[in-house]
Amino acid sequence: MSDIVIRAENLSKLYRIGSRESYKTLRDVLTDAIYAPLRWFRKSNSGLQTPNSNFIWALKDVSFEVNHGEVVGIIGRNGAGKSTLLKILSRITEPTAGYARIYGRVGSLLEVGTGFHPDLTGRENIYLNGSIIGMKKAEIDRKFNDIVTFAEIEKFIDTQVKHYSSGMYVRLAFAVAAHLEPEILLVDEVLAVGDAAFQKKCIGKMGDVAKEGRTVVFVSHNMVSVSSLCNRVILLKGGQIIEDSKPSIAIERYLRESFADQTVDIRVRQDRIGLGKVRFTKVRLLNNSGEQINSIGMGESLTVEAEFEVNSELTNPVFGVLIDNMFGETVLRGYSRESSSFVPDVCGSGKITCTFPKIPLMHGVYGISLWVSILRECVDFVRNTTKLVIEPADVYKTGVRPEKDGGGLCFTDHLWRFDYLSNRLK
Numbered sequence: 267m268s269d270i271v272i273r274a275e276n277l278s279k280l281y282r283i284g285s286r287e288s289y290k291t292l293r294d295v296l297t298d299a300i301y302a303p304l305r306w307f308r309k310s311n312s313g314l315q316t317p318n319s320n321f322i323w324a325l326k327d328v329s330f331e332v333n334h335g336e337v338v339g340i341i342g343r344n345g346a347g348k349s350t351l352l353k354i355l356s357r358i359t360e361p362t363a364g365y366a367r368i369y370g371r372v373g374s375l376l377e378v379g380t381g382f383h384p385d386l387t388g389r390e391n392i393y394l395n396g397s398i399i400g401m402k403k404a405e406i407d408r409k410f411n412d413i414v415t416f417a418e419i420e421k422f423i424d425t426q427v428k429h430y431s432s433g434m435y436v437r438l439a440f441a442v443a444a445h446l447e448p449e450i451l452l453v454d455e456v457l458a459v460g461d462a463a464f465q466k467k468c469i470g471k472m473g474d475v476a477k478e479g480r481t482v483v484f485v486s487h488n489m490v491s492v493s494s495l496c497n498r499v500i501l502l503k504g505g506q507i508i509e510d511s512k513p514s515i516a517i518e519r520y521l522r523e524s525f526a527d528q529t530v531d532i533r534v535r536q537d538r539i540g541l542g543k544v545r546f547t548k549v550r551l552l553n554n555s556g557e558q559i560n561s562i563g564m565g566e567s568l569t570v571e572a573e574f575e576v577n578s579e580l581t582n583p584v585f586g587v588l589i590d591n592m593f594g595e596t597v598l599r600g601y602s603r604e605s606s607s608f609v610p611d612v613c614g615s616g617k618i619t620c621t622f623p624k625i626p627l628m629h630g631v632y633g634i635s636l637w638v639s640i641l642r643e644c645v646d647f648v649r650n651t652t653k654l655v656i657e658p659a660d661v662y663k664t665g666v667r668p669e670k671d672g673g674g675l676c677f678t679d680h681l682w683r684f685d686y687l688s689n690r691l692k
Contacts, residue, residue, distance in 0.1 A: 271450055271481050272332035272355065276364035279325040279350050279505075324350040325505045327364070332483065337476045339496035339513065340485045341520050346502040348485045352376055352452050355483070370481070371400055373448030375439050384428035388419060388438055391427055395442045409445045416471070417441040437464060444471050450481045469495055489517050490593045521592040521631045522655070532651050533575075540646040544580065544612075546636045548573040549651045560652065563659035564629055564668070564677065569621040572636050574646070580612040583645075586637035587620040589654065592630060597675050598622070601637075626676045628668060629658040 325347045332338050340348050353359045354366055356374040382391045392413055396406035414423055417437040419430075427435065443451060453472065469491050476482050476495070486492050492499060492513060499516035501509035503523070509516045533547040552569040553559045562568055570587045589598040600620045602609045609618070633650035658667040661677055668677055 269333045270331050271334050271369045272330075272366070272483070273369075274331075274351075274355075274364070274366040275329050277325055277328040277351070277354060277361050277366055278323060278363040279347075279354065279359070280362040281322055281324050283320050283322055323505045325354070325361070328502075328505070328507055329364075330500060330507065330510060332481060334481060335476070335479045336498055337472070337482045337484065337496045339492040339499040339516075340483065340502065341487070341489070341492060341499060341516065342502035343524060347505040348502055349376065349454055350505075351502070352454055352483065352485055356452055368450060370449030371447075372450045372452060373443040373446060374452040375436075375443040376452065376454040382427050382435070382439065385426055387426055388414075388417075388423045388430075391438070392442055396446050401446055406446065409447070413438075413441045413445045416445065416467070433464075440468055440471075444468075444475060448480070450483070451475055452483045454485045455487060465491075489521070493517060493593075517592060518631055522653075532648060535648055535651075538646060538648045540638075540644045542645065543578050543640070544574050544576050544583075544638050544646040546572050546574045546638075546646055546648055546651065549634065549636065551634070551652060551654060561655035561657055562625065563657050564627070565624050565659060565661040567621065567623050568625050568654070569619055570634060570636075571617065571619045572651075573615070573617045574638070575615045576612055580638075580640055580645075582640065583609055583612055584639050584642075585609060585618050585620070586639075588635040588637060589627070590633045590635055590650070591675065592632070594633075596635075597632075598625070598627060625656065626678060627656055628675060628677060629656045631655055 328347070328351065340351065342348050350359070352374070353376060354361050355368065356372065356376060358376065383394065386394060392410060393403070393406055396403075396409075414420055417434075417440075419434055419438055422430065422434065427438070430438070440453075443453070451472070472482050472484065472495055482495075484492065484495060496513050499509070499511065499513045500507055501516045501520050509519050532549060533545060538545075550558050550571045551560060552571055553562060554567040556569075572585075572587075584601060584603045586599060586601045588596045591597045600622065602618075602620075632654045634652050634654055635647070635649045636651055637647045638645055660667050662668075662679070
């Protein structure tokens with residue numbers, strides 16, 4: 267018996283820009299069936315070409331297989347085709363070309379309230395959803411209390427769901443999808459609607475589902491969740507698969523490509539915070555020789571040089587350089603007030619430099635953020651002003667470069683010693 271539960275072959279989906287799919291009548295279905303062989307013949311001879319600029323391929327020639335028990339993350343920038351792929355797998359929409367076959371009972375959570383009838387109560391919708399995926403009433407009865415407890419809506423279980431908030435909707439929808447024992451669970455970014463505690467609970471539940479040997483396909487922009495939950499990640503770009511590998515490899519490639527080509531002039535950035543008395547305008551990364559770079563080896567020197575403009579005098583300013591990892595967490599920082607450096611009062615445009623003599627970070631992709639404050643009040647803060655790539659290096663001079671899969675954010679010198687406790691084998 268094959269271990270494959272999802273097989274997609276040359277899956278493609280074409281959308282007309284500015285239109286939406288309409289429901290088909292019986293006559294439409296019969297007409298489509300009659301002309302389907304002719305359309306297939308035309309496609310096979312003409313290839314998948316976009317008819318004109320009013321059409322766009324949301325997916326194009328996507329092929330992959332998912333085995334039983336795998337937890338697969340699907341990542342990519344907005345518009346990459348992630349949600350379209352899950353809608354095809356869930357049979358919500360049909361592909362323009364190719365096919366997707368699912369072997370097993372599917373539970374899906376693609377939008378808030380997917381599969382819910384607004385005029386039915388929470389209780390009625392639980393039984394409706396269970397029936398849709400082929401469960402018997404006795405099976406749903408066994409899971410009912412677990413679903414209600416997980417969703418935390420005991421008081422509102424007999425209220426029509428049209429009166430639920432979006433958070434209540436998503437709590438119940440996820441609880442139903444996860445607890446009614448689907449063999450395959452498809453989850454889109456809809457979990458972002460819930461609060462942080464609920465998101466954490468959902469991630470834990472999906473982990474439990476995976477440990478039970480069921481299959482999970484998870485779309486998310488939260489790389490921490492994808493990294494911790496998934497054992498395989500598919501990266502989509504422009505409707506096509508550009509990476510299908512271990513999470514660490516796929517996530518790092520995604521983040522490398524997600525950093526827009528940064529220019530040295532950051533004065534046009536609108537996503538900054540602060541009072542506006544100072545504006546960082548340029549940033550450069552320099553190596554030990556003073557050359558401008560965007561990558562260094564592990565353990566090498568890094569200088570961050572930033573120019574700024576001011577519109578009023580700054581008294582006792584504190585400048586900061588933050589280095590953030592691929593999950594947006596600050597893993598290394600330098601603040602002028604915490605070092606022996608002295609920054610004078612500023613009454614005009616200037617330039618500050620911060621040098622890290624030896625970067626102790628593991629190889630990967632990082633972002634450089636800039637900060638300046640007065641009396642602990644932020645006056646300008648810009649995240650990810652430029653990208654820093656740290657390349658693997660033989661930092662211990664042993665001929666072995668550290669493996670990132672071994673975990674850890676930083677490296678440091680360490681010594682090992684081995685002693686025999688007995689000279690006899692037992």
